[in-house]
Amino acid sequence: MKRYIIPIFVISILLLSGCDNYLERNPLDQISSSTFWKSKADFDMALTANYGLNTTGGIWSYLLPNWDCITDNSFGQHNNFSSKAIASGDISSTTGGYISLVYSLSYQAIARGNIFLKELSVYKGTDFPDADKKRAEAEIRFLRAFYYFQLYCAYGDVPLVLEPLTLETQEQPKVAAAQILAQVITDLDFAIANLNSVPYFQNTGHVTKSTAQALKARVLIYDAYGNSGTPNIEKLTQVKDLCLQVIPQYSLSPVFEAVFQDKGQSSNTEIIYSVNYLAPDNVPTYAADLIYGDWIVVSPLKSFVNSFECTDGLPWGVSPLTDTANPFSNRDPRLSKTVFVDHPDWGGGNVHFPTNSRPTGYGLKKFLCPENTPYGYTTLSQQNSVVLRLGEVLLMYAEAQNEIAGPDASVYKAITDLRARVNMPPYPAGLSKAEMRERIRKERRIELAFEGLRYFDLKRWHIAGDVLNKVTDGMLPYKWDDKFYHWPLPQNEIDKNHGVLVQNPDYK
């Protein structure tokens, strides 16, 4: 017996170690890259993930209102995305928040798109007709244009990446802002040429030709004011033309708040693009009702509230309807649809008492759903985040046309349509071009409040310093310096690029 034991020992070890696949363990709930990109269904899922990316980060979806915390509209007590530091002028390459996230999240989305485009270009399967491939490419390029536009607005010169990068090619120099803009326009033109031409509300949530047109209008109207704030009429003419192509396909939602509340959003004829949520599985963990209704992440400023007219179209304090004891009465109805005092009150006892501090005494009501009270972690907020809508297009049209041709009837009509929906009177006749310009800018602030556009409006009109340095009720000292027209690139990106990526000269 004894003499067999050692051989048995050796053999048993050899037997055990012989089964080499003992060490072959593969993920059981994830897909290996070698088995993907093999059918149209794979591309459909990849396309979905390109749309879906924006639902989670939130910076360009349900957290869009937070952008107004770096403007004269509101204060963000939680300092989300470093809004306090940015508003008070503490902007440096290490500020973090928006300063670094716009960069990283944009390139994350761009990379996802670039991977898709590359795989699509080499896909040979017959289950994916060329027309469908073109349309899929157009959707991805629309999204890529959207993110490059964010980079363009925030930083100006940034790297231009159109291919998937690897560890070897990861260090990329920046290119001139104009080249970024040109790429945005190229992608949008491709999208306009290849997307479905039905309006967005008839296209089951995929972006359409008019979506791309509306975004292109937004890009061009931003670009039109250049570095001076003086409009470029040629570019505004393009904006006007784009708006005129979009406007006939859409109509204003009869009820203002229905655009933002869950119940009114399905097939809403005003929405040109929205980021969609669906309860219970696809909602943000800390969604709109909770963060705006209960946490008071966004606190509208007193001066913002004061900028709403009375129902007679006259400024509050000037109008005879001014009621200082009941400041919300006799006001532009959009005030009480946008802002609440102390707590959101939907009538009939449907009230929510916020648990967090209300630094200004006001809260943001525009994006809350009455049926979701009381707001808390339980709340499954599935209201979609509206990114583009007819209201903005009408305002862009009016703004462009006023600069091109002065306050003609079409300018008045666009504004009148918008104000009529909330029973506000039309503008008085006979406004000068400059007076109309001021009116339209105020109208944008009211109509598009907390839709994430105010900061970029202040920048493109080059009035950021005039406006922001005068804010006195902002809960912190506001400071704008003209170098903020372009932010610094995030310091960790400068560090990781080993000299290939050069800091914006204003922040060296």
Added chain:
Amino acid sequence: MKKNLMRVWRVNPFAQKILLAMRLTLFLMVLSVFSAYSSSYAQKTKLNLKVQNTQVKEVLNQIENQSEFFFMFDNKQVDVERKVNMEVNSMNIDQVLQKLFEGTEVNFRIVNRQILLFNENTNSAFSQQASKVSGKVTDISGGAIPGVSVVIKGTTNGTITDGNGNYSLSNVPENATLQFSFVGMKMQEVAVGGKTNINVTLTEDAIGIEEVVAIGYGTQKKVNLTGAIATVSGADMIKRPVTNAGTMIQGLMPGVQVTQNSGEPGNEGVSIRIRGTGTFSSAGSNPLVLIDGVQGNLSDLNPNNIENISVLKDAASASIYGARAANGVILVTTKSGKEGKISMEYSGNYGVHSATKMYELITNSAEYMEMFNEARLNSGLTSGLYSQDIINTYRNATDRNLYPNTDWLDLIFNPAPTQTHNLSFSGGTGGTRFDISLGYVNQEGIMKGFNYEKYNIRVNLSSQVNDKIKFGANFSVKKGVKSAPRQGAADTFLAAMSQAPTYSPQLADGSGRYTFKAYDFEYNNKSPIAIIDNKVNRNTDDYVISSQGWLDIQLLKGLKWYTKAAVNLDFSKYYDFRAQVPLYNFRTNAFMTLLDVGGSGLIVRDDQNVYKNLYTYLNYDLGIGDGHKVSAQAGYSMEDNVYQYLNGYRKNYPSDVLRQLNAGSPSVQQATGTQNEWAMMSFFGRLGYNFKDRYLLEANLRYDGTSRLNPDSRWGVFPSFSAGWRVTEEQFVKDLDLSWLNSLKIRGSYGELGNQNIGLYPYQSILALTSNYSFNDASLSSGVAQTSLANPNIMWETTSILDFGFDLTAFQGLNVTFDWYKKSTTDILRGSQVTGTVGLNPPTVNNGTMENSGVELGLQYTNRVNSGTFSGLNYNLGFNIDHYKNKLVDFGAREISGYSLREEGYEWDSFYMLEWIGIFQSTTEIANSPKQFTDATVPGDLKFKDANKDGKVNNDDRIPISGRYPAFNYAFNLSSNWKGFDLSAQFQGVENVKYFVNNWGTIPFVQGSPPTTDWRDRWTESNPSTTMPRMYWGWGAPERIRRNSSWYLQDGSYFRLKNLTFGYTLPNHLTQRAGIQQLRLYFSGDNLVTLTKYPGLDPERGGSGSFVNYPQNKIYSFGVNVKF
């Protein structure tokens, strides 16, 4: 075995006698103390013999073969060559022996299974004045020691003590000296001097020549160790009345840093670091814990089951565990039964826990309101203030039900009892040994709503097939039952901190309804009382079942084959139910909102982990003669782990009574679950060489393969080498005749280790199921995306340790162990620093080096007072200290994350922030100081240092500040006993460590939380404080007080009396009447005294972060140990 003993005895009867007696007593150590028992085997065992013309020694052999008896004798005294004829049937041993030695002078004595044969008359020749001497041998606690060898010095005449420790020796010359010896005890010599009764107390031998410690896959004599191994016995651990075995090893071993993060029952968050934080990779710095050789978890153990713990600190000791050993290895050996009488032992403890310290908050409503108003106004908040009317109403109120001064912390913190019970049965017979134990712990939390119960059962069995083959099995089950508010202790605590004193938890109308606030403009977190009372809990049942079987075969002389197979199952299940609780306004009784429970509904989650391990090895020991000894080991191990979970959720429940999934509405429900796995395969070996116990060499090698790496790089080699020189074994040292120096060993080692916890599939290119999207607002489409770059070429990260040390024993009782080490981890597996433009998560790469270097010193002094008042006092003094320095050697571009800096040349995660240098006292001072950011600085604000001297203070003035790792850890231990009394104390401290702490409890009014009372001394115009700044309003405060600065950095150094135990063992003669072998009563107190400058609750905490933390416990406990 028996035959070997016989052989030794006969070949070299004279010199080996004592050694034999010592060996024999090994078997007797835990044998019966009842005389009744000691003969019971003899009485029960019936023998049959039939011999013709056979030598006596052959008869004795036959008896040994058919029974468990064995004989000891001197063949000069006993004629075993004599031939006899005999036939007995079913006779007792004494009858057989009487018959066998009838007519000779040979007498015998039966102790249990040993039988001593001696010649009655041989010794009478020595002295005409010989007489009989008898007495008793006890240990220091007064317990009898059976099996002690008692020999007349210079002769072979002797005996061994019986089960009661008694001996009796005839024919002892008056001038003789008696030698008393027993394994593990110091030998004592007593001159007879005509006495007829000599009682002796033996003390433990501190040098422990034979002390054996557990090492990887085996044991080693302590004197022959060449690596750095620290050990602690289970008996030393269980002095503390705490319930987690991990906590118990705190302060007992140098170089083993243990931090208990929390006093929460069943969730202590014990962190164990061996020689510091070794890596910054996600592989982590937790040591490998092996329980009887198989991976496990200290907190799952019943501490009473632990025989001893060995900690393998250097690479030489640990490298036999290769890729799992980078952070050191903790070897736990559980108790096994010993041959002999079955003993039963009960130990019980009842303790009362309270917080070591509690915050002092402003609980007077009127004072709170005034400070609230002041803080808001200072912060520029002019709305939401308490009116003077309200303040006056509270101040002058007589009905405190309506106008309370609620102390919320007092409501949720109360002293709480803990009880532990342990019952064990241990023993062995006929080659089969067992140790069976039952344990129960019931610990109520000092924070309301936190409770833990733990049940442990362990069965350790071993048996012998024959003298070559042994086998055994260890089986243990743990059940933990934890109930706790679902968001945990820190959350419940901060929720309590945030409540204003102006309202009570429930309405004053006695309806029992819960309150939200008194005034709408007040702020708070959720009501902790409503959470606790409504059982918004996550209740977890956790089962850990470990089973292992082993086989040990002696193949040839010196060649052993050992195999163990183990399966560990870990099942846990939790129920997380979120009741809907309405909250009302305290004054108006109007409904206000629902309690914030983080969503509604029920989550049920089942977790399951199955770990399997099989290892087998050969051991070969060879003596080549002339003092050369070689030992070799070769082995193989395979292990795999499969984890899975299943999670179900339903949102809507009609009531909070029925808390099962099916009781909820199926309208909103979710299910998730997955499974993952890893496997490892390893070869290992050890080669040792020993020359005359003077020069010791050892080499270890492990070859590990893992499923976590690419097939091309998945195998790694982890070698180590060590050497020891026992200086005191050298002849030239012996010639010096240094009586004070008992032993000195110098040792050194170098080796490499790996760290296998590097993620499950880090090298694979995987697409994630992510970013689902609803295009049509009605259904959800699945998204798939590549989210990471893959790097298939990753390898093991490697930790190499260089270690030099010495072990010294002097003055018979002083032991010194010293080590210096340098531990360096290279090729650290980490997310590569990928640029943002790549847009994907970084791949795992091998890049980065971290280094820890340090020293460790341990001192032990054991002594016994032999004269004076305290004669018989035994005491042991211990001290240990360790220091290490962490350094990030190679990292790449620096990273700053919050207040942490990761930069080459600095310690990992160095504190990085503005340096706070004082408080601005005047506008002049502000004007003359560098401008701080864009702040509207006013007197009373924090003043920061312009570190780069550019005339302004901004983020560029942040500087690295040391203190992330302590300068040193140290501990003192004292234990002593005297006449049945025992006293022990453990002191433990950490020096020069800092914590960055913020939020609730630091600046006031975070979520409305009342200020701590030291804010009464805040800066005001009339109180120009230099330490407490102007008071601002919580998170609404301006950035100038909330910025990361050293104002928030607190000194966490402390020195504390960790444990004090005082016990009394009742005299043996009293307890024996009740059939009790030993009865000890004791008091044990934990965390009784703490010296610290730390301003928070307890300086012993897991690290930086939120100021609030479930407090540590101060424990007063009483206990009893009873042995039968």
